[in-house]
Amino acid sequence: xxxxxxxxxxxxxxxxxxxxxxxxxxxxxxxxxxxxGRRLVVTITPTYSGCPAMKAMExxxxxxxxxAGFHNVEVRTQLSPAWTTDWMEDRxxxxxxxxxxxxxxxxxxxxxIHCPQCRSTNTERISEFGSTACKALYRCxxxxxxxxYFKCI
Amino acid sequence: xxxxxxxxYTLRLGDDALINGQxxxxxxxxxxxxxxxxxxxxxxxxxxxxxxxxxTYAGEVEGKGRDEDQLAFTRDEREWRNALITELPRGDFGFxxxxxxxxxxxxxQLYDRLRLSTDATLAGVAGRAAKECDYHLRHTSEWVLRLxxxxxxxxxxxxxxxxxxxxxxxxxxxxxxVQEQMEAEGVAPSTASMQSAWLHTVEPVLRxxxxxxxxxxxxxxxxxxxxxxEHMGFLLAEMQxxxxxxxxxxx
Numbered sequence: 001x002x003x004x005x006x007x008x009x010x011x012x013x014x015x016x017x018x019x020x021x022x023x024x025x026x027x028x029x030x031x032x033x034x035x036x037g038r039r040l041v042v043t044i045t046p047t048y049s050g051c052p053a054m055k056a057m058e059x060x061x062x063x064x065x066x067x068a069g070f071h072n073v074e075v076r077t078q079l080s081p082a083w084t085t086d087w088m089e090d091r092x093x094x095x096x097x098x099x100x101x102x103x104x105x106x107x108x109x110x111x112x113i114h115c116p117q118c119r120s121t122n123t124e125r126i127s128e129f130g131s132t133a134c135k136a137l138y139r140c141x142x143x144x145x146x147x148x149y150f151k152c153i
Numbered sequence: 154x155x156x157x158x159x160x161x162y163t164l165r166l167g168d169d170a171l172i173n174g175q176x177x178x179x180x181x182x183x184x185x186x187x188x189x190x191x192x193x194x195x196x197x198x199x200x201x202x203x204x205x206x207x208x209t210y211a212g213e214v215e216g217k218g219r220d221e222d223q224l225a226f227t228r229d230e231r232e233w234r235n236a237l238i239t240e241l242p243r244g245d246f247g248f249x250x251x252x253x254x255x256x257x258x259x260x261x262q263l264y265d266r267l268r269l270s271t272d273a274t275l276a277g278v279a280g281r282a283a284k285e286c287d288y289h290l291r292h293t294s295e296w297v298l299r300l301x302x303x304x305x306x307x308x309x310x311x312x313x314x315x316x317x318x319x320x321x322x323x324x325x326x327x328x329x330x331v332q333e334q335m336e337a338e339g340v341a342p343s344t345a346s347m348q349s350a351w352l353h354t355v356e357p358v359l360r361x362x363x364x365x366x367x368x369x370x371x372x373x374x375x376x377x378x379x380x381x382x383e384h385m386g387f388l389l390a391e392m393q394x395x396x397x398x399x400x401x402x403x404x
Contacts, residue, residue: 046202046281048198048199048202048281048285049199049200049202049203049205049206049278049281049282049285050197050198050199050200050201050202050203050205051198051202052198078277079206079274079277079278079280079281080273080276080277080280081280082277082280082281082283082284083281084284126188127188127189127191127192128192128288128291128292129188129191129192129195129196129292130191131191132195133195133198133199137188151288153284153285153288
């Protein structure tokens, strides 16, 4: 019988390869760790349809579990309910901000985007599409630094 | 559940996404400026990701052991089910933008309704896709406005694009036995019900962009039955070449 708690702890620490301050648990990508017979089943939900990091996360889940002695592992993708940035906890949002990425607002909310460097709300959007599918490119008009905003979806 | 009809229907969705994504990705490195190069590439990525989910599911429904890669890289032209509008060459930036706007407005209607499909997998894909469609449509709507209500040159190019593309939009709303079967089973939303909603989205933007909707309503059609335009062969040759040259290879 696989030790499910130990597996869950290990898998929860797998990082987003693009944003290494966040784990898949922080992102809300990790949905479940369960046992089916003798098999360990890790269920994840994709962020964006074409997100290339999902494959890397899946491979990382397999390799950390194998390294910890779990050899009968299935990574399952669950599409419903669809992933939303609202699943990201406040603790994760603070980590993002410290890393220099403006965290997502709650879906449906309005309000300014703070510059992660100087906290000013005098910011403007340069492009809806930033360095990755999940981010938009912003600029702070006060301190003149550009920054990524993690789009709310 | 009628499996052959479900396979055909899922293929239509997946092929639309893949061929549209393939044409958009041709802009990678050729965008008018960096932010737009990235914007178009990101949209292409969303579409190709959607195609992967749909073609994988289509292969499972077909039940002959074909996976997403085999469906994408080994089918000949007559087996493809994408609407003709997706396979037209990318043209200039005006053409790509107007085409994408028309498709984004369609996809937003389609995937919004598809979330209620009786097929759980399609409903799941639609839940993901519907959110991305909102971003895509916002992006292309802004660009249609900029180009249409821009300089004389941008306006002329956008109008020429709309004139060329309009006849290809009819195919998006046409019906046939496969579509009817899927509607009857509650898998697919009714295409007829989508056309007026689509026009409702598209017309105000075109009007604000000072673009005239063409009067030519002759429908270009055939893609759903595998009868493709002269452009499809070249697209497939480019897209499939590596896998065809080294069959079964992975890397």
